[in-house]
Amino acid sequence: MRLSELVSCIPFYEWKGPTSDPIIHSISHHHKSVKQGTLFIALKGEKRDGRDFIQQAVLNGAAAVLCDIELSLSIPVIQVKNSRHALAQITNLFYGYPSYKMNVIGITGTNGKTTVSHMIQSIVDYAGEKTGVIGTLYMKQGAQTKTSINTTPDSLLLQQTLSDFLAHNVTTSIIEVSSHGLAQGRLFGCDIDIAVFTNLTQDHLDYHGTMDHYRWSKSLLFSQLGHNHFMDLPKFAIVNDDDPFSEMIRQATSAHIISYGLNERSDVYASKITYGRHSTAFTAHTPIGTINIKIPVVGVFNVYNALASIAATFAKRIPLSAIAEGLKNMQSVPGRFEIVEANQPFTIIVDYAHTPDSLENVLQAIVKMRAGRTFVVVGCGGDRDKTKRPLMAKVACGYGTDVIFTADNPRSEDPADIIKDMEEGVPGHNYSVILDRKEAIAYAISQAKEDDVILIAGKGHEKVQIIGNDLIPFDDKEVAFELVKGAF
Numbered sequence: 001m002r003l004s005e006l007v008s009c010i011p012f013y014e015w016k017g018p019t020s021d022p023i024i025h026s027i028s029h030h031h032k033s034v035k036q037g038t039l040f041i042a043l044k045g046e047k048r049d050g051r052d053f054i055q056q057a058v059l060n061g062a063a064a065v066l067c068d069i070e071l072s073l074s075i076p077v078i079q080v081k082n083s084r085h086a087l088a089q090i091t092n093l094f095y096g097y098p099s100y101k102m103n104v105i106g107i108t109g110t111n112g113k114t115t116v117s118h119m120i121q122s123i124v125d126y127a128g129e130k131t132g133v134i135g136t137l138y139m140k141q142g143a144q145t146k147t148s149i150n151t152t153p154d155s156l157l158l159q160q161t162l163s164d165f166l167a168h169n170v171t172t173s174i175i176e177v178s179s180h181g182l183a184q185g186r187l188f189g190c191d192i193d194i195a196v197f198t199n200l201t202q203d204h205l206d207y208h209g210t211m212d213h214y215r216w217s218k219s220l221l222f223s224q225l226g227h228n229h230f231m232d233l234p235k236f237a238i239v240n241d242d243d244p245f246s247e248m249i250r251q252a253t254s255a256h257i258i259s260y261g262l263n264e265r266s267d268v269y270a271s272k273i274t275y276g277r278h279s280t281a282f283t284a285h286t287p288i289g290t291i292n293i294k295i296p297v298v299g300v301f302n303v304y305n306a307l308a309s310i311a312a313t314f315a316k317r318i319p320l321s322a323i324a325e326g327l328k329n330m331q332s333v334p335g336r337f338e339i340v341e342a343n344q345p346f347t348i349i350v351d352y353a354h355t356p357d358s359l360e361n362v363l364q365a366i367v368k369m370r371a372g373r374t375f376v377v378v379g380c381g382g383d384r385d386k387t388k389r390p391l392m393a394k395v396a397c398g399y400g401t402d403v404i405f406t407a408d409n410p411r412s413e414d415p416a417d418i419i420k421d422m423e424e425g426v427p428g429h430n431y432s433v434i435l436d437r438k439e440a441i442a443y444a445i446s447q448a449k450e451d452d453v454i455l456i457a458g459k460g461h462e463k464v465q466i467i468g469n470d471l472i473p474f475d476d477k478e479v480a481f482e483l484v485k486g487a488f
């Protein structure tokens, strides 16, 4: 595609330097992936400034540069007001507006996005469609899986991935939408058909500063829903009636609302919930009838996740029987309430709970099922919301009988300082501090007796411990398995 054609989607720009109109073969905002024929888009980031890499991009063969500063180069420079917006518009055009040509479901909320996206995927797959998933765990369609750097990719990677999905005949893409992604406009120009809200509690205040900013970011998914460009299908906002933030969503969106919750006032609600050790059953009530649901996961939070998935797939007009089958057959989600089994007489659960609310939810589910003591091995991430540390510690000590504070991705911080922040939430409580995560897990295992439960919280599917800038291989599930294997 010629540069002039590509930039025609930007309403205002200035073309500086040579008037030659190069063919653009690729787009990049990182100088290292610039090759001959690349349009380099310089973005000012949180840590680095892409404008500092323009010269290197030119040396690497860039055909043109797009940026928001005045520059004189030997190649064409497209000067715009907002290069992040331009990145979204240009990549959308370059990849042929893939989101307009498929059904896109976006899921946002503090907790449950990954779980809900997998529940929805299981239902939509069961209904016979081809799905693609983009989220914390991976970008995946069929057997093809790519590792994610972010839960929500930047607009370049997002459009690239959607276009790849389309080339593989994906008809429904399911995207986890983070508040960072929304605040940074990673989804600009992405035509979402169904937006799902799970819940909103405290997280990410390191980035958002205030809960108001966090709420505002989340609401963008719903205010940006708009209307469908190519197909005459209605847009839907799926909201959790039992979360007060849904009121703000109702005001922010012009899409049709489908609400869910545990109360009869919701469009989709659950009754007769029964909790098993490994599964949960309930009756789902929807505007088109009721159906018995059985999900192979536990906890009331997973009933909410299932209801959100039922509402979203009901919006796609998937029959209730297929919804029930899809949920019944869902695969377990890596690192979400994963049981480590090595014939030990107690239960070990690895779970990605890394917020006060998710930790509380998961511990409530454990307390319901346990007969003995509850061990909680938990830490808090470095360079992340410090104010959630004492709250997570309080939840751990509120539900756990034996609590061990340890390290969880200290990043640039001293793990001992992170634990000091946690300790401020639990004066007078009993807990142990074992900085080394493996030793902390080993200690819990050495103390646990028959019928006890050990929750190893915070890292779930993660395969590394981030210490400084180093990524040290570490997998809670593997570590726990190795420690108990052969011991019983």
Ligand SMILES: CC(=O)N[C@H]1[C@@H](OP(=O)(O)OP(=O)(O)OC[C@H]2O[C@@H](n3ccc(=O)[nH]c3=O)[C@H](O)[C@@H]2O)O[C@H](CO)[C@@H](O)[C@@H]1O[C@H](C)C(=O)N[C@@H](C)C(=O)N[C@H](CCC(=O)O)C(=O)O
Pocket (backbone or CB within 6 Å): 029, 030, 031, 032, 042, 043, 044, 045, 046, 047, 048, 049, 050, 051, 053, 149, 150, 151, 152, 153, 154, 178, 179, 180, 181, 207
């Ligand atoms: C704070 C934050 O969100 N940062 C994200 C952001 O980085 P940035 O734009 O600020 O990038 P930067 O590193 O400052 O660089 C600026 C520009 O210079 C360019 N550059 C940089 C270095 C270089 O050598 N050459 C070069 O050209 C970069 O390509 C970039 O265009 O944009 C990048 C590309 O999209 C993201 O990968 C990066 O996520 C970092 C890794 C991150 O940790 N993000 C977390 C906080 C995050 O976004 N988390 C949410 C999930 C949260 C949840 O739900 O729990 C997520 O969606 O992942």
Ligand SMILES: Nc1ncnc2c1ncn2[C@@H]1O[C@H](COP(=O)(O)OP(=O)(O)OP(=O)(O)O)[C@@H](O)[C@H]1O
Pocket (backbone or CB within 6 Å): 109, 110, 111, 112, 113, 114, 115, 116, 136, 151, 176, 198, 199, 301, 302, 304, 305, 335, 336, 337, 351, 352, 353, 354, 357, 358, 359, 361, 362, 460
């Ligand atoms: N609906 C829910 N409400 C509260 N907690 C939940 C809910 N669903 C899952 N959880 C808890 O939160 C943890 C993370 O769940 P999940 O990965 O689905 O959330 P997420 O929103 O994708 O998280 P992230 O923002 O890190 O991507 C789970 O391991 C579980 O402990």
Ligand SMILES: N[C@H](CCC[C@H](N)C(=O)O)C(=O)O
Pocket (backbone or CB within 6 Å): 354, 380, 381, 382, 384, 408, 409, 458, 459, 462
């Ligand atoms: N997406 C979340 C993951 C947190 C996982 C936890 N292990 C940590 O490192 O804090 C974040 O970046 O805040």
Ligand SMILES: [Mg+2]
Pocket (backbone or CB within 6 Å): 113, 114, 135, 136, 137, 151, 176
């Ligand atoms: Mg996730």
